[in-house]
Amino acid sequence: MVRGRTLANRLLLTSALLALTVGCGFLGWMRQPRELRTNPPVLADLSRFRLMSNGIGGAPPESYFAEAEPYENDAYNLSQGKRLYTWFGCAACHGDGRGAAGPSFLDGWWLYGPEMVSIVASIRDGRPHGMPAFRDRMTIEQIWQLAGYVQTIGAYSAKVAATGRNDGPQTRPSENRAPAVMLFEEGPVGVNPDQGPSP
Amino acid sequence: MRMSPIIWMSTIAIISGCTGNQSAINPKGAPAIHIAHLMSGIVAVCTLVWLLVMVMLVWALLRKRSDAGEQARERGLTTTVSAAVGATAVIIAGMTIASFYTTRDIGIPGEAALTITVRGQQWWWQVIYADPDPALTFQTANEIHIPVGRDVHVQLESTDVVHSFWVPSLAGKQDLVPGRTNSLLLRAERPGIYRGQCAEFCGLQHTHMAMMVIAEDPESFERWAVAQRGNSVNPGKPDAVAGQVAFIAKPCAACHTVRGTPAMGTTGPDLTHVGSRKTIAAGLLETTRGSLAAWIADPQTLKPGNNMPMVPLTSVELKNISAYMESLK
Ligand SMILES: [Cu+2]
Numbered sequence: 001m002v003r004g005r006t007l008a009n010r011l012l013l014t015s016a017l018l019a020l021t022v023g024c025g026f027l028g029w030m031r032q033p034r035e036l037r038t039n040p041p042v043l044a045d046l047s048r049f050r051l052m053s054n055g056i057g058g059a060p061p062e063s064y065f066a067e068a069e070p071y072e073n074d075a076y077n078l079s080q081g082k083r084l085y086t087w088f089g090c091a092a093c094h095g096d097g098r099g100a101a102g103p104s105f106l107d108g109w110w111l112y113g114p115e116m117v118s119i120v121a122s123i124r125d126g127r128p129h130g131m132p133a134f135r136d137r138m139t140i141e142q143i144w145q146l147a148g149y150v151q152t153i154g155a156y157s158a159k160v161a162a163t164g165r166n167d168g169p170q171t172r173p174s175e176n177r178a179p180a181v182m183l184f185e186e187g188p189v190g191v192n193p194d195q196g197p198s199p
Numbered sequence: 200m201r202m203s204p205i206i207w208m209s210t211i212a213i214i215s216g217c218t219g220n221q222s223a224i225n226p227k228g229a230p231a232i233h234i235a236h237l238m239s240g241i242v243a244v245c246t247l248v249w250l251l252v253m254v255m256l257v258w259a260l261l262r263k264r265s266d267a268g269e270q271a272r273e274r275g276l277t278t279t280v281s282a283a284v285g286a287t288a289v290i291i292a293g294m295t296i297a298s299f300y301t302t303r304d305i306g307i308p309g310e311a312a313l314t315i316t317v318r319g320q321q322w323w324w325q326v327i328y329a330d331p332d333p334a335l336t337f338q339t340a341n342e343i344h345i346p347v348g349r350d351v352h353v354q355l356e357s358t359d360v361v362h363s364f365w366v367p368s369l370a371g372k373q374d375l376v377p378g379r380t381n382s383l384l385l386r387a388e389r390p391g392i393y394r395g396q397c398a399e400f401c402g403l404q405h406t407h408m409a410m411m412v413i414a415e416d417p418e419s420f421e422r423w424a425v426a427q428r429g430n431s432v433n434p435g436k437p438d439a440v441a442g443q444v445a446f447i448a449k450p451c452a453a454c455h456t457v458r459g460t461p462a463m464g465t466t467g468p469d470l471t472h473v474g475s476r477k478t479i480a481a482g483l484l485e486t487t488r489g490s491l492a493a494w495i496a497d498p499q500t501l502k503p504g505n506n507m508p509m510v511p512l513t514s515v516e517l518k519n520i521s522a523y524m525e526s527l528k
Contacts, residue, residue, distance in 0.1 A: 037499035043511065083506075087466045088453070137453035139508045167377060 032161070034076045038141055042067065046140045049117045055127075058117040071148035072116065072159070079164040081149025082175070084142055088134065090150075096171045097153040102131065105153040106172060114154070119147040152176065221367055221394040227414075228369035228387045230305035237301040241294055248290065305371060307382050311352035313345065319355070319362030319375040319397065322404035322505055323468055323481040328424065337427045338456075340468030341410045341481045346420040347390050355381040363399035366412050372398050387414030394482070403504035409482030430459030431471045434526050442523025445516045454507070457527065467507060474527040480505070492521035 042063050051058040064070075071077050085091065093102035103111060112118045112127065123143050126133030134143065152159060152175045162176035219225070226235045265272065316327040326339045345351045355364055357375040364383060365372040368391075373383040387393070397408035415423070434440045443460065446452060452462035458471040473479065476486055480502055484490035496517055498507040512520065 034504070036503045037497075037509065040509070040511070043509070136448065137450055139450055139510055142450075142508055 032075060035070060035074070043139075043141055046144055049120065051117060051121050055121060055125075056113045056118055057115050058121075060117055069116075071144040072151065073161050075161040075163070077145045078149050078152055078161055078175075080142075081145040081147070081152075082163045084138070084146045085149055088138065088146070090146075093130075098172055105150055108154055110154070114151065116144075116147055116151060119150055120144055123147055123150075149175070220392055221396065223367040226368055227389050227391060227393065228385065230370040230384050230386060231368055232388075233301050233304045234371055237297055240297060244290060244294065305384055307352055307384050308350050311384070312349035314352040314354065315343065316354045316356060317343070317364060317375070319357040319359075319364070319401070319408075320506075321359050321402050322397075322408040322502070324408070324410045325468065326410075328427070335428055337424075337458075337471070338469040339427065339472070339476065341478060342476045343385075343410060343412045344420055344423050345385060345387060345412060345414050346417040347387050347414045349386065349417070351385040353383045353385050355383060360401050361399050362397045362401050362408070364395065365398035366393050366395035366410075368393045369412060369414075374399060385412070387412070390414050390416060392477070404481075404502050407481055407483050407502050407505075409478075411477055411482070413477075426475070427472055431457045431527050433459075434523055436522065436526070438519045438522040439526040440523075442516075442519035442521070442526075445512075445520050446523055449512070449516075449520075450508075450510055451520070470524065470527060472527055474525045486525075488521050488525040491524045492517055495520060495524070 045061045045063045048061045049058060049064075060069075071081075093100055094105060097105045099105070099107075103109075110118065112122055120143055122131055123138075123146060124133065124135050124140070138146070149163060152163065155175075159176060166174070223231065223238070224235055226232045267275075314329070316329060318325040318327070324341050324343075326341075326343050328337050328339075330336045353364070355373055355375040356379075357377045359377065361377070362375040363372055364375060366385070369387055370383055370385050373381050375381065391414055393412040393414065395410045395412055397405055399405075401408065434443050446457070447461055452460075452464060454464040454467040455470045456463050456465060458469075462470075474486065478484060479486050479490060479494055480498070483502055484494060494501055495510070496512070497509055498505055499509055
């Protein structure tokens with residue numbers, strides 16, 4: 001009797017360990033694949049998003065959904081975006097995300113809306129009150145990567161994909177936090193009169 | 200007997216890996232020579248110790264059990280063990296002292312003939328020949344020129360992750376750590392081209408993060424430095440002229456500097472004299488017009504994950520830009 005019990009226990013333990021190993025292997029296999037080289041046709045398509053006539057909101061190209069919104073949900077792209085934020089000097093006007101000469105990305109208020117296409121358009125074409133156009137300085141894919149990152153800074157909801165960590169000390173809430181309600185309560189910053197009533 | 204050709208071939212293959220221009224046991228610079236001496240000294244001592252131990256072991260296995268009394272045997276054992284412990288202490292102390300003196304010898308001397316800054320980036324080497332006069336300061340990438348027989352002080356920095364600077368034929372290995380400056384003495388006794396390689400895993404393209412150290416006589420070095428200090432040459436041929444216009448209008452100029460033009464980006468290598476370098480993309484390809492075109496057309500296929508994006512270009516733009524790059528001697 002006792003022998004039977006220990007044998008059953010051993011079998012149970014072995015199969016649990018086996019399941020754990022297979023599970024870990026599966027998790028490793030499921031790892032998000034990195035798309036290091038986007039196909040040129042897909043790249044070209046990235047410029048073909050549609051924007052509303054007032055420059056706020058619109059629709060990304062079809063292929064963006066077919067690729068499962070890679071610039072919002074892919075940790076590699078978000079991390080590249082974070083790198084580009086420093087490389088292209090966004091901090092000169094937007095600080096660490098809290099804003100300076102340019103508006104804050106952290107407060108949850110978007111002068112031109114929170115959609116990816118609005119942010120992409122802001123970066124690519126510039127905006128009238130002092131946001132320079134980066135059309136000639138970055139490739140369209142980099143603009144999408146950067147937009148994904150900027151959107152994450154002021155995200156309303158936490159994402160599964162996160163950027164790389166900061167090497168320096170944190171000066172503000174991290175990008176992949178759950179939304180901090182109090183940050184959103186301060187209200188909009190730097191709204192210009194022709195941008196409609198304050199939200 | 201049938202195995203022997205294979206053994207011979209593989210031995211030859213292994214030994215041939217030890218000559219060439221990237222080898223710690225074929226040193227061509229004072230620091231590397233000190234290290235090679237230390238290395239062969241330690242290997243010799245350890246070999247001797249190993250042989251002694253083996254001889255003792257065989258002797259212990261073969262000898263007859265002595266018929267001395269328990270006490271005498273105990274005494275013999277005590278003497279042997281104490282002698283062995285004493286010898287070990289002496290040998291280890293000797294090696295420690297030898298390694299202390301070697302470290303001292305490869306340290307940075309009071310004044311070096313030349314100080315350069317090497318900044319590791321994923322995945323290339325930025326090389327800055329700084330001068331108190333900013334007009335005389337210039338940069339290269341993945342290619343370091345040094346005068347033969349002079350002490351060169353290399354300041355090592357990193358912008359992203361830990362890299363390691365290793366030119367085995369000339370010096371030891373030293374890490375590049377973000378947020379600090381490390382120092383290394385580089386010195387070549389003989390002219391030549393020595394290959395170096397990042398020796399600390401730093402991400403996807405760690406394997407393709409090589410550099411060339413070109414040691415030349417002081418006059419040639421001075422001539423090279425004067426040429427590098429100058430602004431980029433103006434393109435002469437029509438395709439290169441068109442290439443320059445395209446280069447400045449495209450995102451290239453936001454990442455790369457070509458002194459003498461409006462291109463002043465700093466995130467990629469300085470291209471002012473890119474055509475004069477032996478290789479591009481950290482030792483990946485030899486610098487030819489064809490390889491430049493291949494690189495610019497599709498950097499992510501040649502070096503997946505590197506930080507230069509594929510910039511959409513028409514075939515004419517690509518041809519012109521490659522001609523321009525090649526003309527930047
Ligand atoms: Cu490395």
